[in-house]
Amino acid sequence: MTADVTEVFEEHRPVLDGVAYRMLGRVADAEDVVQEAWLRWSAADRGQVREPRGYLVRVTTRLAIDRLRQAQARRETYVGSWLPEPLVTDLVPAATAQQQDGADRVMLTESVSVAMLVVLESLSPLERAVFVLREAFGFPYGEIAETLERSEAAVRQLAGRARRHVAERKPRFEVDPQLQRDLTERFLKAAVEGDVRGLVSVLAPEVRMVSDSAGKAKAPRRVILGADKVSRFLAAVGPQGAQDPAFGFRLLELNGGPAAMVTYEGRPDVVFSLDVADGVIQAVYLIRNPDKLAHLESAGE
Incomplete structure (x- = not known):
């Protein structure tokens, strides 16, 4: 019986992980939420659960909304800009609520990018939940309404507001992984060599650089x-x-695309995540908050 309980949960874990991270933007918070969902699942009267996936997504989403509300209150006193915690996406299966291909897979990847997660930060917790469940994972409106304990009409209104908000601020997204990698390599090489001309050649004229150190490191x-x-x-x-x-440099896949990581004595020191579109880098996200980098120590090796 215990094996069956575990097997069912593990079958749906990739979706739960994906929903929780897109809702919260932090690996540790997402892991905590999914662990709490497991505890509730293991203690539930499963004889009353008609559809395990729906139950687990419902529990995970509600827990994530509660956690997000708490996190948003803390971020009001955050030192400097807040950026999502880097996610090693080559270790995360591309599982979804339904079979996805083509444009759907592009959206699934785009929805975990640093640029998109920054945009999602400006949504309300309910809007964010609807957007993630509908746009990234393709859940039906009726199922989302049940998850959020709202009417389907209300959920459609939330979805419309969220889509309009995201469309106004949505970053341009380059889907060619080879171009992304080439630009990341050229960016890292020029930065290490102090090559201003080389950097300008890969940066959009209006490029933005956003840094997150939480005041715990120089940035x-x-x-x-x-x-x-x-x-x-x-x-x-x-x-x-x-x-x-003592410094080292490596490329790795984070948040659905190539990123550059600088290490010091083998430990992550800085991560550069790049927003690429139109053949150039539109934004540079510099993450140096040590609390957000510790889990990357073995990444990319």
């Missing part, structure tokens, strides 16, 4: 705008690390 607290300013900042700090043998 710009304000957004840096424009290719000239971003390239000069990176060219000034990049060679300093390159000259120190």
Whole structure:
């Protein structure tokens, strides 16, 4: 009996992990929510559960909404910009609520990108839940309504508001993984070498650099705008690390695309996640909050 309970939960875990992370933007918080969902599932009267997937997604989503409301209150006092915690996506199966292909798979990947998660931060918890369940995982409106204990009409209104909001702020998204990787490699090489011209060649003129250190490490607290300013900042700090043998550099897949990680004495020190579109880098996300990087120590090896 215990084996059956575990097998059913593990069958649906990829979807639960995916929903929780897209709702919360933090790996540790998502893991906590899914663990709590497991505890409730293992203690539930499963004879009354007609459809395990629906039950588990419902529990996970409600727990994530509660956790998100708490997190949003804490972020009001966050030092500097807040960015989502990097997710090693090559370890996460592309499981969905229903079979996905083509444009659906693109949306599934895009919905976990740093740029999209930043946009989702501006939604209310209910809007975010509807958007994630509907747009990323394709759940029917009726099922979402049951999950949120709202009418289907209310859920459709939430979905419409969320879609309009995201459409207004939605980052452009490059679907060619080889181009993404090439630009990431060129970006890292130019930054390490202090090559301003090389950096400008891969950056959009209006590029933005957003940094998240939570005040726990050195990083710009304000957004840096424009290719000239971003390239000069990176060219000034990049060679300093390159000259120190304690620093290392590697590429890995994070949040659905290639990213660059700088390590110090083998430990993650900085992650650069890039928003690529139109053949150039539109945004640079610099994550240096040590609490968000510790889980990446073995990533990319």
